[in-house]
Amino acid sequence: MRPRIQAFFLIIILLLSTVTLRLAYWQLVRGTELRAEARKQYSDRDIEITKRGEIITADNAALVINRPVYNLGVYLPGFTGETRSLPETISSLLEYEITDPVIATDSLRAPLYLTELKNAASATMSARLSKSGGYVTLAQNISESVKSKIHETGLTGLTFDQDFTRAYPEASLSAHVTGFVGRDDGGDPLGYFGLEGYYNRELTSRSRIEAQEKDALGNPLLTGTWELLPGRLGRSLKLHLDRGVQHAVVSELSKALERYGAVSGEVVVMDPKTGGILAMAALPTYDPSRFYLYDSSLYKNPSIANTYEPGSTFKVLVAAAALNEGVITESDKCDICAGPVEIDKYSIKTWNGEYKKDATPEEIIVHSDNTGMVWMQRKLGGEKLVEYIKNFGFGEKTGIDLQEEVASPLRKKWGEVDYATSSFGQGIAVTSIQMVRAVGVIANGGKLMEPHVVDTVLGVDNLPILPKTIRTVISEDAARRTTDLMIKAVEYGEAKWAKPKGYTMAGKTGTAQIAVYGHYDAEKTIASFVGFAPAHNPRFVMLVKLREPQSSQWGSETAAPLWFAIAKRLLLHYNIPPDQ
Amino acid sequence: MKLVKLFSLIIFFLVVTNVVVANAAVDESVAVKSINAEIANLSNQNIVLKQQIAALGSLSNIQSKVEAMGFVESPQIVSLTSSSVALR
Numbered sequence: 001m002r003p004r005i006q007a008f009f010l011i012i013i014l015l016l017s018t019v020t021l022r023l024a025y026w027q028l029v030r031g032t033e034l035r036a037e038a039r040k041q042y043s044d045r046d047i048e049i050t051k052r053g054e055i056i057t058a059d060n061a062a063l064v065i066n067r068p069v070y071n072l073g074v075y076l077p078g079f080t081g082e083t084r085s086l087p088e089t090i091s092s093l094l095e096y097e098i099t100d101p102v103i104a105t106d107s108l109r110a111p112l113y114l115t116e117l118k119n120a121a122s123a124t125m126s127a128r129l130s131k132s133g134g135y136v137t138l139a140q141n142i143s144e145s146v147k148s149k150i151h152e153t154g155l156t157g158l159t160f161d162q163d164f165t166r167a168y169p170e171a172s173l174s175a176h177v178t179g180f181v182g183r184d185d186g187g188d189p190l191g192y193f194g195l196e197g198y199y200n201r202e203l204t205s206r207s208r209i210e211a212q213e214k215d216a217l218g219n220p221l222l223t224g225t226w227e228l229l230p231g232r233l234g235r236s237l238k239l240h241l242d243r244g245v246q247h248a249v250v251s252e253l254s255k256a257l258e259r260y261g262a263v264s265g266e267v268v269v270m271d272p273k274t275g276g277i278l279a280m281a282a283l284p285t286y287d288p289s290r291f292y293l294y295d296s297s298l299y300k301n302p303s304i305a306n307t308y309e310p311g312s313t314f315k316v317l318v319a320a321a322a323l324n325e326g327v328i329t330e331s332d333k334c335d336i337c338a339g340p341v342e343i344d345k346y347s348i349k350t351w352n353g354e355y356k357k358d359a360t361p362e363e364i365i366v367h368s369d370n371t372g373m374v375w376m377q378r379k380l381g382g383e384k385l386v387e388y389i390k391n392f393g394f395g396e397k398t399g400i401d402l403q404e405e406v407a408s409p410l411r412k413k414w415g416e417v418d419y420a421t422s423s424f425g426q427g428i429a430v431t432s433i434q435m436v437r438a439v440g441v442i443a444n445g446g447k448l449m450e451p452h453v454v455d456t457v458l459g460v461d462n463l464p465i466l467p468k469t470i471r472t473v474i475s476e477d478a479a480r481r482t483t484d485l486m487i488k489a490v491e492y493g494e495a496k497w498a499k500p501k502g503y504t505m506a507g508k509t510g511t512a513q514i515a516v517y518g519h520y521d522a523e524k525t526i527a528s529f530v531g532f533a534p535a536h537n538p539r540f541v542m543l544v545k546l547r548e549p550q551s552s553q554w555g556s557e558t559a560a561p562l563w564f565a566i567a568k569r570l571l572l573h574y575n576i577p578p579d580q
Numbered sequence: 581m582k583l584v585k586l587f588s589l590i591i592f593f594l595v596v597t598n599v600v601v602a603n604a605a606v607d608e609s610v611a612v613k614s615i616n617a618e619i620a621n622l623s624n625q626n627i628v629l630k631q632q633i634a635a636l637g638s639l640s641n642i643q644s645k646v647e648a649m650g651f652v653e654s655p656q657i658v659s660l661t662s663s664s665v666a667l668r
Binding site: 051061062065066067068144162167169170171173215218219220221222243244247568572 | 610613635639
């Protein structure tokens, strides 16, 4: 009897040991994994996609905002409808866009093309449904209105995962300033070009993740565990850019391109006292919401990413330097202006072949006399000229808060002819923003400012971007005297016919030939006009550039009228009364 | 014996409290879920409305509507000065 009891007891011990070992296996070896699996069943993770920061103008108008879009999916075990007819039902409710303008405007081809798109979407959905028995994505980036239409069908088991995409209420009005949002290698939103690229870190948001225990019906268990990874809304940007000014600029530039037959055009408007960019436009442009349909060469903002030879607009800077150094006065007379100036094998001539002996600085600027500029440069000296060119901010980036700014370095070796040609803006490469900033020095009493598009970064704490003075380039007196020369250039220069009556304006025309394969093309020019108004208390400094105008190659007949047309609208916009 | 009775009473009280609190929490959780859904819905509506307001208030939209109504830009702007205004 005793051995049988012992054997029975041993079996019990063995069985208990097996159970204990098995329990130890589940609890110690697989415990962590099983606990995680269990948590998955009763815990739910809510991921709330937060919005990227917005971009608003100085007058609080939305330039870039967010639009909710949805990724439509179906969880097949929970879907009660007819799976076979689902693709047909959904595809008939989706919105399709014809991106090819030729097809979109063809009344015969457009309906056929739309049917093709619908059938393709339906076929894709059918293929996905046949491959999976779980969750299937049916359509991506559907709009709020399509979502509502799908809701109205009463289909159950469909899911709508929210995401956000950029919306541009003013369309392409300031595409070159804002840039656009694409995707990075990981599929996350990433800003490219302009403000979106430069301020990507500030604009980027972080999703809010909330993990909470829930009951079988999905109600939160308030006594259960709760974890929160707080999200962060993207910071928004408030700009110096004024929507009304930008609209006026784009509207006038668009008309001018048509009127003068120019290939492209640019306008930059800056507040000379703060460096705030009030408007910046370039045509042709692109639609940032459909950037992928355009040539990538259009993405770059030409005002900060392309260089050009400024031509005669540069003369006012050399005159300012000469006046500041005291090497010329208003009553001095040019003693080399009677004819072409010979330097080595080169001959410096005037633009119209007319020469004025004993020309004064005023006459030199008014008639845009190249020989007179060589006289001023010689008075100033080559090294001083280069020093002033650097001080006016050429050869370095301006520091504008846009992504793709470039700066062409200045030449290292200067010869006498280089000094001479630079004095009238040839042989030197600048960007439009550099040129506006440099002329802004004259408008701002001699101080060089750092240009900024953003006024304030808005967030939990607002971060104002304060005006930054880089350096004082010329004295207030030299700035005032140069302004007087520029006023005379407007009043008596080649573009005097276009000037609006009643206002004192300071400006200078420029016509630069375009260098092609190492030499200048006589037919292709960049016509420009730079100036500020009102001359004695400037509200804005503006540069206008037209590339290859066909009606006339001269800045005085193309860029200048455009400049004055915009200036007229801006003075009205800022409610500035006439001062004459 | 008194101590046993006291502990029994406390245990009973705690059990009842637990049941009542858990029951109330379930009711609250339903309300929380409903409020969360309402918040999400309202914030979504705000985003959509903001977008619609921005689109309707855009200058290009206003310009096209104004032009359709027959308004034109003034070809000439007259500035009034003291000499051009009757002073009495």
